[in-house]
Amino acid sequence: MELGPTDLPKIECKGVTKRFGGTVALDDVDVAIQRGHVHAIVGENGAGKSTLGKAIAGVHTPDEGTISIDGVVVDIRSPHIALRHSITMVAQELSLLDGRSVVDNVFLGIESGRGLVLNPKSDIERFHALADEHGFELDPTAKVGNLSVAQKQKVEILRALAREAQVIIMDEPTARLSSVEAASLANTVRRLAATGVTVVFVSHFLDEVLDVADDITVMRNGGIVRTGKAAAETKLSLIESMVGRSLDSAFPRRRSVSDGTPTLLSVKGLTRNDVFEDVSFDVRQGEIVALTGLVGAGRTEVVRSIFGADSLNAGTMLLDGESYSPKSPRSAISTGVGMIPESRRDQALFIQRSVIENISVAHLDDMTTGGVVRLGEERDRATSAADRVNLTGATVDSLMNELSGGNQQKSIFARWMLSRPRLLIADEPTRGVDVGAKRGIYDLLANLADEGIGVLMVSSEIEEVLGLAHRVLVMRCGRLVGELLASEADSASVMNLAFGLEAA
Amino acid sequence: MNDTPQASETRGGLWAVIRAVNFADLGIVWVTVLLFILLTQTSDAFLSSANLRNVLDQQSLILIAGSALTLTLIGGNFDISVSATYINASIITALVHNATSSVTLAIGAGIAIGASFGMVNGFIVAWVRINSFIATLASSFIFFGVGFLLSERSIVRVVDRDFTRIARGRDFGLTNATWIAAIVVILFWFILERTRYGRQLFATGGNPEAARLAGIRVEWVTASTFVIAGAASGLAGALLASRTITAQPSDDFSFVFAVLTAVIIGGTSIAGGEGAVWRTLLGAFFIALLTNGFNLHQIDPIIQRLIQGGVILAAVAADNWTRSRRS
The missing domain is CATH 3.40.50.300 (P-loop containing nucleotide triphosphate hydrolases)
Structure with a gap:
């Protein structure tokens, strides 16, 4: 197998398609990621950029298509298998143990030692070697819980490097960083690429992407718009490709509001x-x-x-x-004033209770006599609110967790329809x-x-x-x-x- | 979904209660019925009215505290201090009755001390935000200590032996304690299924953030469940004083575990947001029948423990299994 490895892309996706229920998150995606490059993936929220990153990292398994590493088609069914192919992901939600030290986190599961006896001194030496090689400055004995988000990210990257990762996928790594921290992360990423590590950088911060990336793939609606050299792109050219679609007639007519x-x-x-x-x-x-x-x-x-x-x-x-x-x-x-909160499941629904109770909960004061709920009135009002939001294929006696996402959301609308806000x-x-x-x-x-x-x-x-x-x-x-x-x-x-x- | 108004009016009271019973999830009903049939077949003494009345009387105090503790669990919390409250209430009831000879004051004092302990617990859990298990474990020790101080570390005897009639007196063949338990069970059943407070409690226990965003004062709802559990445990303690004519300080947690066993075996979720008073009623009867069966068949008390522990694990495992299958 003396194919010149530098000729082949490090990772190549061909015809990758991923569906979640009825939605197509990735639609026949072809993309090649070069060894030692920082390859950015940009797109609007929901364009599929995170899903693509996760498909490469083994978090999502594609329904169709292939992913090759160094020209060999591999089946990356789990993050564990991805790691065996030297691919790892630094996720938005970091997965560190806050109560343990930096060095413990970096070598978690791959500690030095013989049998059950660990050798912390050797781990510290390994840590310094690794940190020096990639230009990281971190106190190995610091408790991770006391670090800033940016420092935690470095720990997470070191953890990946300690496992000899050759591909690191970063999903919105700067979303929670200040601008100074983001700039420092950009340096880290450049240095990683300089040492031969391939970085996939999923982000919607275009300035950073233009600053850090060698190549940029623009995604829209689950598909690839184009992949090109970062040097050839501008913020404007990226935005145009990201949004380039016309509005269809999926919207009701808007009545104008007079002055x-x-x-x-x-x-x-x-x-x-x-x-x-x-x-x-x-x-x-x-x-x-x-x-x-x-x-x-x-x-x-x-x-x-x-x-x-x-x-x-x-x-x-x-x-x-x-x-x-x-x-x-x-x-x-x-x-x-009524509010339909951002996260239906965490902030709005009582999933073990009936639709009626979910609808009436915010206005029970209007439907009680001496603290006792007037059940007939509650049922009538909840039913008419459910009819107004056109709750289809479900009854008001269903439990909330039996409803589809759309009907659940409509029920939350019905909650506020009960009394005109x-x-x-x-x-x-x-x-x-x-x-x-x-x-x-x-x-x-x-x-x-x-x-x-x-x-x-x-x-x-x-x-x-x-x-x-x-x-x-x-x-x-x-x-x-x-x-x-x-x-x-x-x-x-x-x-x-x-x-x-x-x-x- | 498209009920006519006439139809929905007739669907008030009883129908709502029947609907609240989820027929897919009635494991506790079947096992209780099976156990009942098994006992009628294997023991002649079981169906005698004396035996059955005795079973009911034995469960009355557990039911009083248990139907209230069901509310605490639905709210997503534990109250371990039920035992300490129960013991304190029995002491204060005995002391107040000796001092005043007033039954009303004596029982009122038992309920009042329970409610005030509950306020302490409720405050700590709802506003100081300490995990309820830890908070009420800690407050248990404090309350146990209070009990020793109140009683001056000795058994308090009720001087007027007529006081025993409060719990042991009989109407229509059943003891007063049984009747009081029946009233308490119905009261909490009604509160949970029919009132705004019940709705808000299910909401708070099921999803506190959603409850807050729906305008529910979740801290007050949470705290109130501890006051209710405290007051009911206080009533149970007052009846204990009447039943035994004595009150004894101790730091014995066994009452709360008997109560929790009934609630959990019945199928009320320890995760909050799910549960029912009728479940606790059946849970209490299931344990009572089990114990009664052991005694009728003269099974070694050591073996009884082994079986009882196994049954609790099996009940909870079966409950987990049906829940995970549903979701």
């Missing part, structure tokens, strides 16, 4: 220390306002504070012209929902707006933002960086704001 319509919610200077700062905007009656931006820009945090779920450090809010400062979700609800906050309203149910949810949001309810929506899906909202607010790094009317917003202008590129 004279009264303001429903007005927030000024909202600040939550270290999370978001000086956020001001209005929502008018019957208006759908979308708050968008990259994941982690502070959108969810802003709406949680408006709902009283998190506290504010500064800022004022008016609801229908009256001072509004909810101390808890309970007080927000009593003022006529003034303002409905919907955080990623269509996440994890199939295409048919998505349209149902869009119709619902549009109908609510038609009735004069203000809708404040958080969404990462740019199509949805452009297709539904009357006005688009863009956040970046905890600040509101732009406000666009539906008529003037397009994918490029929103993405430019979200990524921090000057208006095109």
Whole structure:
């Protein structure tokens, strides 16, 4: 086998397809990753970039297609098998033992020693050799729990190197880093590549990608748009390829909001220390306002504070012209504000309880006599709310965990339909929902707006933002960086704001 | 889904309770019925009314504390201090009855001390956010200590022997303790299935963050389950004082374990958010029938322990198995 290994790509994917239920996450993907290169994969949220990284790392097994390493087709069915082929992944959620030292974490499972007796001294020597080779500076005896996120990432990378990894896949490695830390990580990545390690860098931070990568693959809708040299790309060229699609007619007609319509919610200077700062905007009656931006820009945090779920450090809010400062979700609800939270399963559903109970839970006060629930009324009101959201193929007596994702999400809408809210906050309203149910949810949001309810929506899906909202607010790094009317917003202008590129 | 209003009105009370019983998950019912049939076949003494009345009376205190502790478990917490509360309540009931000769004050004092211990536990768990198992284990030791201080480390005897009638007096053939247990069971059953508080408790235990975002004051709901468990354990302790005419300080955890066994065997989830008072009722009867059967068949008490432990493990394993199959 004296094929010149440098001629062959380190990793080559051919026709890789991966489906999750009905959604195609990767669609016939062909990509070649060169040895010793930093290969970035970019794309919008949901474009499939993480899935591709995970397919190479053995976290997801492709349904179709092949992955070859050094020209040999391999079957990477688990992260364990990937490691045997010297591939490892540094995930967004780090998997370190906080209570143990750096050196213990690096050599976890491959400690020096004889039989059951460990040799910590030898591990320290190995650690220094490894750290020097790749230019890392870390105290081997420090407790991992006391390190910063950036340092923890270095520990995780060292752990990979200690296992003689030749390919390291990094999934959004800078998402939780400050800019200084991110720059330092970029250095680390360059040095790794210089020592012959191949790095797959999945990220949506285009500046960093352009700075660190040799090659860039742009993905859209689970497919590859192109792979090319980083030197040939600009931020603008990347954005254009990432969003290059037209809006289809998947959205209900938007009724315009006339200029004279009264303001429903007005927030000024909202600040939550270290999370978001000086956020001001209005929502008018019957208006759908979308708050968008990259994941982690502070959108969810802003709406949680408006709902009283998190506290504010500064800022004022008016609801229908009256001072509004909810101390808890309970007080927000009593003022006529509802929220559909970001994570259905963790923050909204009571999966062991019936649909009726899930719908009525926030408004039981209206349906009790002396603390006893009026069951007939509860059933009637919950049933009519379920009908309004068009809960199909399920009864109100079903347990929540028997419902599809779309019906679960509709049930949470029904929770707020029970009493007409003034303002409905919907955080990623269509996440994890199939295409048919998505349209149902869009119709619902549009109908609510038609009735004069203000809708404040958080969404990462740019199509949805452009297709539904009357006005688009863009956040970046905890600040509101732009406000666009539906008529003037397009994918490029929103993405430019979200990524921090000057208006095109 | 499209019920007419008329139909839904008739579907009020009883129907809702029947619906709340998940027929797919009735393991405890079948084993209890099987055990009952087995005992009727193998022992002549079993079906005698004296024996059955005795079984009911023996379970009454466990049922009083257990139906309340079911609420605590549904809320996602444990209360180990039920034993300490029970012992303290029996002491304070005996002391107050000796001092005042008032039955109302004596029993009220037992319930009150239980409720106040419960407030302490509830505060620690809901606001200080200490794990409930640890919090109530620690508070148990404090309460046990309080019991020794209250009783001046000796047995308290109730002077007026008529006080025994509170628990042992009979109406329609059953002891008052049995009747009181029946009322308490029905009360908590109703609270859990029919009231706003019950709904909020299931929500809080099942998903506290979702409950908060649905406007539920989760801290208050959590704390209240400890006050309820404390008050009910206090009532059980007061009845114990009446039943035995004495109250004795100790640091014996056996009562809470008997109570927890009934709740868990019944199938209330220790993970919170799932459970029912009727389950605890059956769990208590299952244990009672098991013990009664052992005694009727004169099985060595040592062997009884081995079997009882095995049965608890089997019950919980079967429960886990059916749950994981469902999800």
